[in-house]
């Protein structure tokens with residue numbers, strides 16, 4: 001697992017959807033990660049399989065999770081990592 005792998009508790013942004021762009025750009029905190037699963041696209045019903053399925057939000061109205069393959073998400077670095085990158089930039093000058 002690389003350092004950029006998405007983990008529980010990370011902030012992530014949705015960068016790809018199956019056929020429905022409505023949640024592009026949404027930001028979530030990762031709640032759970034499932035390995036090797038298939039879920040159904042909420043819009044067209046097609047199966048979407050992924051080595052790592054990231055669950056981001058539980059919907060109590062139907063008892064299901066909003067989930068995305070990890071390849072459809074980008075991890076947003078924690079602020080302390082941004083601070084660190086900035087400090088390195090400053091040290092280079």
Ligand SMILES: [Zn+2]
Nearest residue numbers: 018019041044
């Ligand atoms: Zn779809």
